[in-house]
Amino acid sequence: MKTALTELVGVRHPIVQTGMGWVAGPRLVSATANAGALGILASATMTVDELRAAVREVRSRTDxxxxxxxxxxxxxxxxxxxxxxxxxxxxxxxxxxPSRELIAELKDAGVVVIPSVGARRHAEKVAAWGADAVLVQGGEGGGHTGEVATSVLLPQVVDAVGIPVVAAGGFHDGRGLVAALSYGAAGIAMGTRFLLTSDSTVPDAVKATYLAATVNDVLVTTAVDGLPHRMLRTEMVAALEEAGRVRALAQAVRRAAGFRRLSGTSWPAMIRDGLAMRHGDRHGGRPGKPGGNGHGKGGGKRHGKGGRKGPGKGLSWSQVLLAANTPMLLRAAMVEGRTDLGVMASGQVAGVIDDLPSCEELVTRIMSEAAHVLRTLPPV
Structure with a gap:
């Protein structure tokens, strides 16, 4: 199946595996690439040196x-x-x-630039700045997310920009691919569906938790970092929602210290990152892809009342630190298998997924289902 996406990036199938932090590593990315889809390596939870090593490992596994x-x-x-x-x-x-300058720098080097967005105005902005394509995620998607469903948001963006649009949020099979194409998308992007494959390095016990979830077990909460965050309903999430301000701050400091040691990030840089996240949320300037790296789309409500002595209007220090150390909560589950201590970002599709195919099996199945749906559509 050739679409504007496959032509742009050179893959065989119009399917993208999103860059999920602690999940989208070299094994999953290379397995996706070998299956003919576009694998995206998550870099935000890596140091620069680790990123280079990961890129080279993917290169050693696939052409x-x-x-x-x-x-x-x-x-x-x-x-x-x-x-x-x-x-x-x-x-x-x-x-x-990304900034206009960053887009230009990458394009000048021959790199295809595909920002992720959660609103039409964000898509219009990055398209005007020269982005080659845009990935748009509706509220069904996992991680940081918005309130507009994919079926409403996707056609808005397709009508607003003249570049290829990749649809995300709620996709897991061939029927969804055909539906996205009918809206004018050039392909689909999936996170949770690729997380739940045999090529994913997520611990088996965590995968089992996902597979056991129903659609009603996937909720949106602001308790983790103050932004709307779609994830599985767990005791950990309930505890965060019930935690008082002092306890939340203590937890945030502890997890931030752990993330600082792992990432090599300084305390000032972490505070700066947390402030940037919160600042972008307040000003509608943070369209992004959820789940992957603990960061995602803006547009969310602020968590708590903040504090007048905090780092900014309406913000508390616990909010800033929670925003900066969300990757640690994801790591606890996705790497260490501690569902009791971590959080599990998840799209609503987790409630309808019941198997763990390989990436090759998954992509082949989706394309086969899409072909079947197209053949059996009633004539116009």
Whole structure:
């Protein structure tokens, strides 16, 4: 199946595996690429050196095109861009809207730029700045998300921009691919569906928790970092929602210290990142891809009442630290298997997924289902 997406990035099938932090590593990305879809390596939970090593590992496993997901507001974003350019990565995707200058720098080096957005105005902005395509996620998607359903948001964006649009949020099979194409999309992107494959490195016990979930077990909460965050309903989420302000701050400091040690990020940089997240949310400036790196679309309500002595209007220090250390909560589950201590970002499709195919099996099945649906549609 050829679409504007397959032509743009050079893959066989119009399917994208999103850049999920702690999940989208070299094994999953290379398995996706070998299956003919576009795998996206999550970089926000890696150091720059780890990113370069991960890119080279993917290269050793596949000759197919793949991409790297970046946080445009990260202090070392340009260093990560240099890795992408120097290592010949085909696609750069973004969890936060990249600047016009960053888009130009990547395009000048021949890199395809695909920002992720959660609103039409964000799509219009990055398209005007030169983005090659845009990934748009509706509220069904996992991680940080908005309130508008994909079926409403997708056609809005398709009508608003003249570049290929990739649809995300609620997709898991061939029927969804055909539906997205009918809206004018050039392909679909999936996170939770690729997380729940045999090629995913997520611990088996965590995968079992996802498979046991129903649609009603996937909720949106602001208790984790103050932004609307779609995830599985767990005791940990309930505890965060019930925690008082002092307890929330203590937990945030502890997890932030852990993330600082793992990532090599300084305390000032973490505070800066947390403030950037919250600032972008208040000003509608953070279209992004949820789930992957603990960062995603803005538009959410502020969590709690904040504090007049906090770092900014309406903000508390616990909110800022929680925003900065959300990756640690994701790591506890996705790497360590601690569903009691971590959070599990999830799209609503978790409630209808009941198996763990390989990436090859999944992509082949989706394309076969799509072909069947197209053949059996009633004539016009």
């Amino acid at each position: 197919a095109p793949f991409g790297v997901n970046l946080r445009a507001d990260a202090g070392d974003a340009r260093a990560r861009v240099r890795v992408i350019v120097e290592e010949g990565v085909r696609v750069a995707s973004f969890a936060l809207a």
